[in-house]
Amino acid sequence: MFRFRRYRALLICAFVITVLLYHVSKNSQWDHSKEIWHPEPKFRPQQPLNNQPNPDRDSAGKAADGVKVPTKTQTPPKATQAATVPDRKLPSNHDGTQKRPVAGDSAGEQQDQDAVPTSTAIHWTKPKEWFPIPEQSLIMLPTGTPKRIPTIQFAFPKESPADKEKREERLAKIRAETKRAWSGYRKYAWTHDELTPVSKRAKDPFCGWAATMVDALDTLWIMGLKDEFEEAVEAVKDIDFTTTPYREDIPVFETIIRYLGGLIGAYDVTGRDPKYRSLLDKAVELAEILMSVFDTPNRLPILYYNWKPDFNVNPKRASTSAGVAELGSMSMEFTRLAQLTGKHKYYDAIARITDAFEDLQNRDGDTAIPGIFPENLDASGCNRTATRLQKQAARDHVEDDIWPPSPAGYTGSDQDDAVADDAQSKARPGRAGAPYMYSGFPEDWDCVPQNLTGSSSYASGAGSYSMGGSQDSAYEYFPKQYLLLGGLVPKYRTMHEKTVEAVKEYLLFRPMAEGDPDILFSAKAYSSDGTAKQLSYQWEVTHLTCFIGGMFGLGGKIFNRPEDVEIGKKLTDGCVWAYDVMPTGIMPEYATVLPCKDMTNCKYDEKEWYKALDPNHDIRDRQAAEYYEKLAQWKQEVERLKKEHALQKQAAEQRRQSEADKEAGLQRRDVDDNTAATSNVKRTESRDSLGLDSSNSVPEQKQLVLPPEPVKPESHLEYVTNKITREHIPSGFVSLNDKRYILRPEAIESVWYMYRITGDKSWQEKGWRMFEAVIRATSTEVGHSAIHDVTATDSEPHKDDSMESFWLAETLKYFYLLFETPDVISLDEWVLNTEAHPFRRPT
Numbered sequence: 084m085f086r087f088r089r090y091r092a093l094l095i096c097a098f099v100i101t102v103l104l105y106h107v108s109k110n111s112q113w114d115h116s117k118e119i120w121h122p123e124p125k126f127r128p129q130q131p132l133n134n135q136p137n138p139d140r141d142s143a144g145k146a147a148d149g150v151k152v153p154t155k156t157q158t159p160p161k162a163t164q165a166a167t168v169p170d171r172k173l174p175s176n177h178d179g180t181q182k183r184p185v186a187g188d189s190a191g192e193q194q195d196q197d198a199v200p201t202s203t204a205i206h207w208t209k210p211k212e213w214f215p216i217p218e219q220s221l222i223m224l225p226t227g228t229p230k231r232i233p234t235i236q237f238a239f240p241k242e243s244p245a246d247k248e249k250r251e252e253r254l255a256k257i258r259a260e261t262k263r264a265w266s267g268y269r270k271y272a273w274t275h276d277e278l279t280p281v282s283k284r285a286k287d288p289f290c291g292w293a294a295t296m297v298d299a300l301d302t303l304w305i306m307g308l309k310d311e312f313e314e315a316v317e318a319v320k321d322i323d324f325t326t327t328p329y330r331e332d333i334p335v336f337e338t339i340i341r342y343l344g345g346l347i348g349a350y351d352v353t354g355r356d357p358k359y360r361s362l363l364d365k366a367v368e369l370a371e372i373l374m375s376v377f378d379t380p381n382r383l384p385i386l387y388y389n390w391k392p393d394f395n396v397n398p399k400r401a402s403t404s405a406g407v408a409e410l411g412s413m414s415m416e417f418t419r420l421a422q423l424t425g426k427h428k429y430y431d432a433i434a435r436i437t438d439a440f441e442d443l444q445n446r447d448g449d450t451a452i453p454g455i456f457p458e459n460l461d462a463s464g465c466n467r468t469a470t471r472l473q474k475q476a477a478r479d480h481v482e483d484d485i486w487p488p489s490p491a492g493y494t495g496s497d498q499d500d501a502v503a504d505d506a507q508s509k510a511r512p513g514r515a516g517a518p519y520m521y522s523g524f525p526e527d528w529d530c531v532p533q534n535l536t537g538s539s540s541y542a543s544g545a546g547s548y549s550m551g552g553s554q555d556s557a558y559e560y561f562p563k564q565y566l567l568l569g570g571l572v573p574k575y576r577t578m579h580e581k582t583v584e585a586v587k588e589y590l591l592f593r594p595m596a597e598g599d600p601d602i603l604f605s606a607k608a609y610s611s612d613g614t615a616k617q618l619s620y621q622w623e624v625t626h627l628t629c630f631i632g633g634m635f636g637l638g639g640k641i642f643n644r645p646e647d648v649e650i651g652k653k654l655t656d657g658c659v660w661a662y663d664v665m666p667t668g669i670m671p672e673y674a675t676v677l678p679c680k681d682m683t684n685c686k687y688d689e690k691e692w693y694k695a696l697d698p699n700h701d702i703r704d705r706q707a708a709e710y711y712e713k714l715a716q717w718k719q720e721v722e723r724l725k726k727e728h729a730l731q732k733q734a735a736e737q738r739r740q741s742e743a744d745k746e747a748g749l750q751r752r753d754v755d756d757n758t759a760a761t762s763n764v765k766r767t768e769s770r771d772s773l774g775l776d777s778s779n780s781v782p783e784q785k786q787l788v789l790p791p792e793p794v795k796p797e798s799h800l801e802y803v804t805n806k807i808t809r810e811h812i813p814s815g816f817v818s819l820n821d822k823r824y825i826l827r828p829e830a831i832e833s834v835w836y837m838y839r840i841t842g843d844k845s846w847q848e849k850g851w852r853m854f855e856a857v858i859r860a861t862s863t864e865v866g867h868s869a870i871h872d873v874t875a876t877d878s879e880p881h882k883d884d885s886m887e888s889f890w891l892a893e894t895l896k897y898f899y900l901l902f903e904t905p906d907v908i909s910l911d912e913w914v915l916n917t918e919a920h921p922f923r924r925p926t
């Protein structure tokens with residue numbers, strides 16, 4: 084019995100390690116890009132989707148509430164470069180040797196060179212639903228007249244002709260840069276996900292469904308690039324969301340915010356013009372695939388969807404370590420889709436996630452900072468601790484218990500039925516078998532249920548809390564969902580209010596820097612025990628967190644919280660400051676600063692900053708003090724040695740003298756017999772033997788060897804000033820951990836919100852400084868590129884050869900909208916998703 088138990092423990096260990104390894108490999112990026120495209124013999128024809136959406140409820144046939152295409156724009160000439168639309172790309176090599184569309188190429192010619200015959204491609208097929216929601220318990224979109232929501236935008240007065248001229252000049256420059264980047268994409272990366280703007284190639288990190296094209300659609304429309312828009316709409320029709328040669332798993336979050344949001348936003352800005360109906364159809368096509376991720380016992384979604392039929396036919400559970408943002412940033416896209424199609428199932432899918440978040444936010448003890456969530460959540464719905472205890476107890480009573488449970492009975496053609504049977508009778512105790520998960524591992528199916536909770540296994544609520552990457556948009560979506568639902572679901576308001584209260588109390592801080600800027604940032608707090616009693620902090624300044632100024636501003640306006648608007652300004656000014664103080668005029672991806680001890684009364688103290696820059700300042704000062712001691716000792720020693728040496732020299736000199744005298748006596752005796760020449764030789768010889776032969780009675784004259792002089796260590800002050808100069812560290816910054824700028828939008832996003840909310844023109848000036856700095860540092864021949872180091876002082880910063888789709892979707896759009904008239908994408912008519920795709924608010 085004892086041996087058996089040990090064996091069992093080993094098996095459990097092996098299983099855990101295998102699962103861990105599997106997760107590691109599943110989460111690593113490089114893994115996906117290396118995946119080999121192997122044609123499967125059992126070709127499944129692509130199933131036609133039974134998803135013809137209902138006609139628009141609100142706007143069939145009219146395009147009244149779309150965004151007017153600015154008429155001032157000259158429509159770009161239908162030049163030769165726009166002559167042909169290359170065919171939708173087909174799988175290509177991973178070494179970047181994609182087929183490039185060349186102006187004038189005929190589409191037909193291009194097709195077959197690197198084309199993989201479609202008959203060998205594996206396609207997604209709609210799997211059977213394991214955990215369907217009965218029709219009667221579907222959570223429905225709220226009905227009723229939208230609530231009156233306070234006006235968000237400033238009541239802008241009529242502008243002067245001079246102001247108008249300056250503004251339109253800037254608009255034209257932003258539009259020209261956008262056109263340039265779009266043309267580069269069109270020429271070198273058409274239908275691929277991204278342009279690599281230095282090497283002029285393409286890459287496909289997002290399944291190769293033309294991420295940049297879809298993401299940029301509404302930007303093209305808003306900027307009045309009509310021809311470009313039309314061409315892209317045509318190409319989008321050919322995207323096949325049911326297959327990808329690039330990834331085994333669909334990254335659900337990125338796919339929803341970029342593709343689904345992009346298609347819906349583009350359809351919405353056209354005023355839901357029936358002419359562009361294909362955009363909505365395409366969104367539905369994609370959504371139908373993505374709906375499968377919600378088919379779990381607790382209806383919380385899978386975040387990396389193994390879409391291939393071999394995997395997706397099996398039942399699954401959500402992750403035990405899900406990022407808050409990935410879980411929380413689907414609500415707007417599915418809500419808008421439900422509104423546009425009249426299909427409540429899309430709303431139901433995300434309403435359940437919201438309910439789980441609301442429950443967690445209100446549950447005592449599951450989050451260390453009440454109101455916000457630990458960075459990673461266990462969404463599996465399965466309490467493994469409780470399940471293990473339960474099984475243990477059961478085993479202690481059953482003699483012939485077998486571990487691990489035999490997978491027998493779950494093979495072959497019976498598999499589906501067996502699993503279905505099991506799923507239906509989950510509570511049945513004592514089952515020897517367990518269904519195979521999509522991963523191929525047996526899973527504790529009959530597990531003790533639990534609600535959404537923190538991932539930490541050693542103290543619930545332990546972990547990091549921040550508004551930064553992998554958290555951000557979950558919080559951003561609370562007030563935005565409130566707007567999109569016309570204020571009819573009040574929980575989004577309370578969730579937002581709880582969030583900002585927590586941020587204000589625990590995360591906001593003011594950095595200490597030269598000039599005492601009155602700005603704020605949001606830190607990352609870490610709890611080791613699951614409580615807020617002993618939080619440790621990282622005083623971080625991250626580009627991703629810069630969205631938060633806009634969130635405070637927006638929430639402050641719609642929920643009548645003027646203090647939040649003021650905080651929003653200071654948060655936005657924090658990011659503007661981080662741009663302004665860098666040598667390139669651009670904020671880095673990640674840095675840390677020194678916080679003020681007192682937010683209201685904070686005087687710059689250079690000594691404090693220097694100390695923060697040099698955590699070893701004590702050691703350094705001690706070493707400096709020791710150096711002078713050592714130097715004095717060394718000097719003493721040198722004196723002593725020199726003296727000793729001089730004495731030795733003197734003694735040697737005397738001895739030499741007496742030897743010379745002796746020799747002189749000898750010489751006088753020899754002088755009669757020898758010539759002068761021989762006597763000279765002899766004398767030399769005898770002198771040599773005197774000097775060099777140590778066996779001689781006369782002691783050697785030792786060379787003076789001095790000990791090395793102690794090296795002066797850098798003092799604290801020297802170290803810090805050298806470091807500041809060498810690394811170009813602006814005042815107040817303590818570390819520059821990630822110096823890249825990857826064309827991110829969050830800072831200009833908040834600047835735009837501040838401008839539209841306050842009407843203060845200084846925000847336009849701040850934004851223009853940012854635009855000029857960004858264009859100066861990132862421009863390439865055919866587009867714009869992420870740069871490696873925002874502190875670089877050389878005229879050409881190193882480029883990382885990357886232009887993410889959010890550059891066209893978000894960054895350039897926000898720059899543009901900052902100088903557009905405030906009626907274009909007015910915040911009182913539109914609400915933007917986290918990828919800057921505008922959705923129409925209900926009226």
Ligand SMILES: *[C@@H]1O[C@H](CO)[C@@H](O)[C@H](O)[C@H]1NC(C)=O
Pocket residue numbers: 466467468469533534536
């Ligand atoms: C899981 O079960 C354990 C043991 O019964 C319990 O202490 C814990 O609170 C449960 N966790 C959750 C999140 O329900």
Ligand SMILES: *[C@@H]1O[C@H](CO)[C@@H](O)[C@H](O)[C@H]1NC(C)=O
Pocket residue numbers: 438439442446534
């Ligand atoms: C789990 O969440 C549901 C609502 O989603 C709630 O009714 C229930 O009380 C929660 N359970 C626990 C243990 O908190």
